[in-house]
Amino acid sequence: xxxxxxxxKRCEVLHVTGRIDSSNAQQFEDALMKAxxxxxxxxxxxxxxxxxxxxxIRALIGALKxxxxxxxxxxxxxxxxxxxxxxxxxxxxxxxTLFTFYDNETEAVGSF
Amino acid sequence: MHRWxxxxxQTQQGTVRDLRAIATFLADVGAQCQWNxxxxxxxxxxxDEACANVFEHAYEGEPGPLVVEVSSGERExxxxxxxxxxxxxxxPPPIPDRTTPLExxxxxxxxxxxxYKMIDEVEYELDGKRGNCxxxxxxx
Numbered sequence: 001x002x003x004x005x006x007x008x009k010r011c012e013v014l015h016v017t018g019r020i021d022s023s024n025a026q027q028f029e030d031a032l033m034k035a036x037x038x039x040x041x042x043x044x045x046x047x048x049x050x051x052x053x054x055x056x057i058r059a060l061i062g063a064l065k066x067x068x069x070x071x072x073x074x075x076x077x078x079x080x081x082x083x084x085x086x087x088x089x090x091x092x093x094x095x096x097t098l099f100t101f102y103d104n105e106t107e108a109v110g111s112f
Numbered sequence: 113m114h115r116w117x118x119x120x121x122q123t124q125q126g127t128v129r130d131l132r133a134i135a136t137f138l139a140d141v142g143a144q145c146q147w148n149x150x151x152x153x154x155x156x157x158x159x160d161e162a163c164a165n166v167f168e169h170a171y172e173g174e175p176g177p178l179v180v181e182v183s184s185g186e187r188e189x190x191x192x193x194x195x196x197x198x199x200x201x202x203x204p205p206p207i208p209d210r211t212t213p214l215e216x217x218x219x220x221x222x223x224x225x226x227x228y229k230m231i232d233e234v235e236y237e238l239d240g241k242r243g244n245c246x247x248x249x250x251x252x
Contacts, residue, residue, distance in 0.1 A: 019135070022164040023128040051135065053160055054222035061219055068214060085153050092229045093222050094208035 003031045010112040011041035013080075013105060017048040025055035032063035032077065040067065040075030043108040047081035057093060064098065076100070080108040117145055118183045125175035128167045131160055134180060145184040151252055154230035155189060161223035162193050162246050170197035170244075179243065189250045194243035202236040202246070204228050 001018040012035040020028050035042045042063065046052075060077065067075035080102045082090075090096045102108035121137040123130055135156050142152040159180065166178060179194040205224040208217070228234060233249035 019132060021128070021131045021160055022168060023131055051156065051160070053131075053157070053164065054226060055164065057222055058219050061214075061217065065214060085150075089157070089226060092226060094210040094212075095217075097210045098214050098217070 001027065003028070005031075005035065007039065008109050008112075010039070011043055011109060012039040013043045013045055013109065015045045015048070019051045020049065020056035020059075021051065021053040022055045025053065025059050028056055029059035029062060032059060033066065036063060036067055036075060036077070040070075040073045041112045042067070042075070042077045043080050043102075043105060044077065045080045045105050045108075046083065046086060049083065049086060052086050052089065054093075057089065057095065060099070061095070076112075078102060078108050078111060080105045116183050116185045117141075118181060119144075120179065120181050122177070122179040124177050126163075126167060126171075126178040127173070127175050128164060130167075130178075131163060134163055135160060137180065138182065141182050141184065145189075147184070147189065147252060151189070151250060155191065155248070155250055158227045158231045158248055158250075159191055159193065161226050162248070165200065165223060166193070166195045166197065170195055170200050177243075187252050189252060191248040191250075193246045193248070196240070196243050199238045199244045202234075 001020055001024045004015040006013040014031060014035055032042060064077045067077050078100045081104060082101055090099060119141045121134060138156050138159060163178060177196050181192040183190045205221045231248045232251050235247040237245045
């Protein structure tokens with residue numbers, strides 16, 4: 001897994017590439033929390049994610065809870081360019097109503 | 113007539129660092145047996161979650177033996193995952209409710225949910241000698 005950061009005025013974008021499973025989900029969670037500390041709002045560009053296990057999804061839920069649960073600088077975590085096969089697992093987990101999915105990164109960044 | 117093909121992957125000192133190799137093994141078998149893309153992804157997900165459960169919970173993070181046996185037929189794939197731990201509780205998880213607000217959502221149990229949703233039949237047999245066996249049957 002590789003994570004590239006891109007900072008915008010109102011959010012930070014994480015470009016994630018590769019596979020996120022139990023061996024590297026903690027690294028993914030650390031990157032999400034660091035981005036939230038920096039900007040409050042985070043876009044995760046999923047275009048190049050090959051696979052996300054339940055451990056990776058738990059990291060995303062944790063980050064969403066952290067962002068929305070803050071009393072000061074409340075934020076959000078949104079997903080962009082999510083491949084269909086990965087979107088399917090969000091549906092199975094009934095998480096498709098909690099996360100906002102954007103077809104492209106520009107739209108996701110523009111939502112903040 | 114299509115004949116059953118059986119392939120094995122095994123380790124004596126397995127950890128979560130082996131999950132990628134197991135996914136690659138399944139992709140190789142899937143290509144050889146011409147599984148469709150969705151079936152491959154479902155099998156990779158279920159096997160990844162099952163093996164991660166063994167490595168993280170059954171072996172509690174210590175390296176341990178694991179065997180993945182894949183038998184592929186014309187209409188069905190059967191995966192047997194053997195471990196030599198004390199075993200673990202396995203059963204269908206509760207179906208999540210879309211209307212539950214974020215703060216009340218349970219954070220665990222997703223791995224089991226993926227296994228039961230993506231696989232047609234799931235069986236688990238405890239056997240300390242031959243190895244505990246999780247059997248996953250997926251129709252093609």
